[in-house]
Amino acid sequence: MVFGHKIVLDEVIRQDELDFIKAINDVSKGEIPEDTKNLILRLQRPLSPGDDPIRLCGWNFDCDIFNACKLMEMDGVSKCYQSIDEDVNKLCSKMCVPKLLHLKIGCPVMLVKNISSALVNGLQGKVVAMKEDSVTVDFENDLVQLGRETFTFYSSIDKKIVATRHQIP
Structure with missing residues:
Protein backbone atom coordinates (compact mmCIF):
# COMPACT_ATOMS: atom_id res chain seq x y z
CA MET A 1 0.00 0.00 0.00
CA VAL A 2 1.35 3.42 -0.95
CA PHE A 3 -0.56 5.36 1.70
CA GLY A 4 -1.38 3.91 5.09
CA HIS A 5 -4.24 6.35 5.56
CA LYS A 6 -7.37 7.48 3.77
CA ILE A 7 -8.31 11.08 3.06
CA VAL A 8 -11.98 11.95 2.66
CA LEU A 9 -12.85 15.32 1.17
CA ASP A 10 -16.14 16.44 2.67
CA GLU A 11 -16.45 20.07 1.54
CA VAL A 12 -17.95 20.70 -1.89
CA ILE A 13 -16.61 23.78 -3.65
CA ARG A 14 -17.88 25.27 -6.95
CA GLN A 15 -20.57 22.63 -7.43
CA ASP A 16 -24.21 22.90 -6.41
CA GLU A 17 -25.89 20.14 -8.44
CA LEU A 18 -26.83 17.64 -5.74
CA ASP A 19 -27.29 14.72 -8.18
CA PHE A 20 -23.82 15.28 -9.60
CA ILE A 21 -22.25 15.58 -6.13
CA LYS A 22 -23.92 12.31 -5.09
CA ALA A 23 -22.71 10.59 -8.27
CA ILE A 24 -19.11 11.70 -7.67
CA ASN A 25 -19.29 10.46 -4.07
CA ASP A 26 -20.77 7.13 -5.20
CA VAL A 27 -18.03 6.62 -7.80
CA SER A 28 -15.30 7.55 -5.31
CA LYS A 29 -16.60 4.86 -2.94
CA GLY A 30 -16.84 2.33 -5.76
CA GLU A 31 -20.58 1.98 -5.20
CA ILE A 32 -22.68 2.69 -8.29
CA PRO A 33 -26.41 2.57 -7.49
CA GLU A 34 -28.94 2.59 -10.31
CA ASP A 35 -29.69 6.34 -10.10
CA THR A 36 -25.98 7.19 -10.39
CA LYS A 37 -25.56 4.79 -13.30
CA ASN A 38 -28.55 6.39 -15.04
CA LEU A 39 -27.12 9.89 -14.51
CA ILE A 40 -23.77 8.86 -16.00
CA LEU A 41 -25.49 7.22 -18.97
CA ARG A 42 -27.62 10.35 -19.51
CA LEU A 43 -24.46 12.46 -19.69
CA GLN A 44 -22.82 10.13 -22.20
CA ARG A 45 -22.78 11.58 -25.72
CA PRO A 46 -20.65 11.38 -28.83
CA LEU A 47 -18.17 14.18 -29.39
CA SER A 48 -18.31 16.04 -32.66
CA PRO A 49 -15.14 15.81 -34.78
CA GLY A 50 -14.30 19.43 -33.97
CA ASP A 51 -14.24 18.90 -30.23
CA ASP A 52 -10.85 18.34 -28.64
CA PRO A 53 -11.58 16.62 -25.34
CA ILE A 54 -9.34 16.95 -22.31
CA ARG A 55 -7.26 13.88 -21.67
CA LEU A 56 -6.87 12.91 -18.02
CA CYS A 57 -3.70 11.06 -17.04
CA GLY A 58 -2.91 9.23 -13.84
CA TRP A 59 0.76 10.24 -13.92
Whole structure:
Protein backbone atom coordinates (compact mmCIF):
# COMPACT_ATOMS: atom_id res chain seq x y z
CA MET A 1 0.00 0.00 0.00
CA VAL A 2 1.35 3.42 -0.95
CA PHE A 3 -0.56 5.36 1.70
CA GLY A 4 -1.38 3.91 5.09
CA HIS A 5 -4.24 6.35 5.56
CA LYS A 6 -7.37 7.48 3.77
CA ILE A 7 -8.31 11.08 3.06
CA VAL A 8 -11.98 11.95 2.66
CA LEU A 9 -12.85 15.32 1.17
CA ASP A 10 -16.14 16.44 2.67
CA GLU A 11 -16.45 20.07 1.54
CA VAL A 12 -17.95 20.70 -1.89
CA ILE A 13 -16.61 23.78 -3.65
CA ARG A 14 -17.88 25.27 -6.95
CA GLN A 15 -20.57 22.63 -7.43
CA ASP A 16 -24.21 22.90 -6.41
CA GLU A 17 -25.89 20.14 -8.44
CA LEU A 18 -26.83 17.64 -5.74
CA ASP A 19 -27.29 14.72 -8.18
CA PHE A 20 -23.82 15.28 -9.60
CA ILE A 21 -22.25 15.58 -6.13
CA LYS A 22 -23.92 12.31 -5.09
CA ALA A 23 -22.71 10.59 -8.27
CA ILE A 24 -19.11 11.70 -7.67
CA ASN A 25 -19.29 10.46 -4.07
CA ASP A 26 -20.77 7.13 -5.20
CA VAL A 27 -18.03 6.62 -7.80
CA SER A 28 -15.30 7.55 -5.31
CA LYS A 29 -16.60 4.86 -2.94
CA GLY A 30 -16.84 2.33 -5.76
CA GLU A 31 -20.58 1.98 -5.20
CA ILE A 32 -22.68 2.69 -8.29
CA PRO A 33 -26.41 2.57 -7.49
CA GLU A 34 -28.94 2.59 -10.31
CA ASP A 35 -29.69 6.34 -10.10
CA THR A 36 -25.98 7.19 -10.39
CA LYS A 37 -25.56 4.79 -13.30
CA ASN A 38 -28.55 6.39 -15.04
CA LEU A 39 -27.12 9.89 -14.51
CA ILE A 40 -23.77 8.86 -16.00
CA LEU A 41 -25.49 7.22 -18.97
CA ARG A 42 -27.62 10.35 -19.51
CA LEU A 43 -24.46 12.46 -19.69
CA GLN A 44 -22.82 10.13 -22.20
CA ARG A 45 -22.78 11.58 -25.72
CA PRO A 46 -20.65 11.38 -28.83
CA LEU A 47 -18.17 14.18 -29.39
CA SER A 48 -18.31 16.04 -32.66
CA PRO A 49 -15.14 15.81 -34.78
CA GLY A 50 -14.30 19.43 -33.97
CA ASP A 51 -14.24 18.90 -30.23
CA ASP A 52 -10.85 18.34 -28.64
CA PRO A 53 -11.58 16.62 -25.34
CA ILE A 54 -9.34 16.95 -22.31
CA ARG A 55 -7.26 13.88 -21.67
CA LEU A 56 -6.87 12.91 -18.02
CA CYS A 57 -3.70 11.06 -17.04
CA GLY A 58 -2.91 9.23 -13.84
CA TRP A 59 0.76 10.24 -13.92
CA ASN A 60 2.44 13.56 -14.75
CA PHE A 61 4.93 11.67 -16.94
CA ASP A 62 2.10 10.33 -19.13
CA CYS A 63 0.64 13.82 -19.43
CA ASP A 64 4.03 15.32 -20.35
CA ILE A 65 4.60 12.70 -23.08
CA PHE A 66 1.08 13.18 -24.50
CA ASN A 67 1.44 16.97 -24.56
CA ALA A 68 4.91 16.79 -26.17
CA CYS A 69 3.61 14.48 -28.91
CA LYS A 70 0.62 16.77 -29.61
CA LEU A 71 2.90 19.82 -29.75
CA MET A 72 5.24 18.09 -32.22
CA GLU A 73 2.25 17.27 -34.47
CA MET A 74 1.39 20.98 -34.73
CA ASP A 75 2.77 23.21 -37.47
CA GLY A 76 5.06 26.06 -36.54
CA VAL A 77 8.15 26.66 -34.47
CA SER A 78 8.10 26.00 -30.76
CA LYS A 79 9.46 28.41 -28.18
CA CYS A 80 10.88 27.25 -24.86
CA TYR A 81 10.36 29.25 -21.68
CA GLN A 82 12.84 28.27 -18.97
CA SER A 83 11.84 28.83 -15.37
CA ILE A 84 13.86 30.93 -12.96
CA ASP A 85 14.38 28.85 -9.84
CA GLU A 86 15.51 29.82 -6.35
CA ASP A 87 16.74 27.29 -3.80
CA VAL A 88 16.80 24.69 -6.55
CA ASN A 89 16.55 21.16 -5.25
CA LYS A 90 14.65 17.99 -5.96
CA LEU A 91 11.45 19.58 -4.61
CA CYS A 92 11.16 21.75 -7.74
CA SER A 93 10.44 18.62 -9.74
CA LYS A 94 7.28 18.15 -7.66
CA MET A 95 5.86 21.52 -8.64
CA CYS A 96 2.93 21.58 -11.06
CA VAL A 97 4.72 24.05 -13.29
CA PRO A 98 7.54 22.77 -15.51
CA LYS A 99 11.14 23.95 -15.61
CA LEU A 100 10.91 24.03 -19.41
CA LEU A 101 7.64 25.14 -21.01
CA HIS A 102 7.43 24.46 -24.76
CA LEU A 103 4.68 26.30 -26.68
CA LYS A 104 3.61 27.04 -30.26
CA ILE A 105 1.20 29.58 -31.69
CA GLY A 106 -2.24 27.94 -31.69
CA CYS A 107 -1.48 25.32 -29.06
CA PRO A 108 -4.08 24.78 -26.34
CA VAL A 109 -3.04 25.68 -22.81
CA MET A 110 -4.51 25.49 -19.33
CA LEU A 111 -3.76 27.82 -16.43
CA VAL A 112 -2.19 26.09 -13.44
CA LYS A 113 -2.66 28.99 -11.01
CA ASN A 114 -5.42 31.36 -9.93
CA ILE A 115 -4.40 34.81 -11.13
CA SER A 116 -7.69 36.68 -10.71
CA SER A 117 -11.37 35.92 -10.26
CA ALA A 118 -11.65 35.48 -14.04
CA LEU A 119 -8.28 33.80 -14.69
CA VAL A 120 -8.49 30.65 -12.61
CA ASN A 121 -6.66 27.36 -12.36
CA GLY A 122 -7.97 25.06 -15.09
CA LEU A 123 -9.09 27.82 -17.49
CA GLN A 124 -8.33 26.80 -21.08
CA GLY A 125 -7.21 28.94 -23.97
CA LYS A 126 -5.02 29.05 -27.08
CA VAL A 127 -1.65 30.72 -27.52
CA VAL A 128 -1.93 33.61 -30.01
CA ALA A 129 1.42 35.38 -29.49
CA MET A 130 4.76 34.71 -27.83
CA LYS A 131 7.35 37.23 -26.65
CA GLU A 132 10.65 36.73 -24.86
CA ASP A 133 9.15 36.64 -21.36
CA SER A 134 5.41 36.46 -21.92
CA VAL A 135 2.67 34.66 -23.81
CA THR A 136 -0.63 36.05 -25.06
CA VAL A 137 -3.49 33.60 -24.67
CA ASP A 138 -7.02 33.81 -26.05
CA PHE A 139 -9.40 32.74 -23.29
CA GLU A 140 -12.78 32.69 -25.09
CA ASN A 141 -12.18 35.97 -26.97
CA ASP A 142 -10.43 37.58 -24.00
CA LEU A 143 -6.78 38.17 -24.91
CA VAL A 144 -4.52 38.00 -21.86
CA GLN A 145 -0.77 38.54 -21.73
CA LEU A 146 0.78 36.22 -19.17
CA GLY A 147 4.22 36.80 -17.69
CA ARG A 148 6.06 34.73 -15.13
CA GLU A 149 4.25 34.03 -11.87
CA THR A 150 5.82 32.80 -8.63
CA PHE A 151 5.22 29.22 -7.50
CA THR A 152 6.45 28.11 -4.09
CA PHE A 153 7.00 24.80 -2.35
CA TYR A 154 6.27 24.99 1.37
CA SER A 155 7.80 22.46 3.75
CA SER A 156 5.47 21.59 6.60
CA ILE A 157 8.45 20.03 8.38
CA ASP A 158 10.68 23.11 8.13
CA LYS A 159 7.64 25.42 8.30
CA LYS A 160 9.01 27.62 5.53
CA ILE A 161 9.22 27.98 1.77
CA VAL A 162 12.05 25.75 0.58
CA ALA A 163 11.87 26.24 -3.19
CA THR A 164 10.58 28.92 -5.56
CA ARG A 165 9.98 28.74 -9.29
CA HIS A 166 9.08 31.65 -11.58
CA GLN A 167 7.34 30.46 -14.75
CA ILE A 168 4.49 31.30 -17.10
CA PRO A 169 1.36 29.78 -15.57
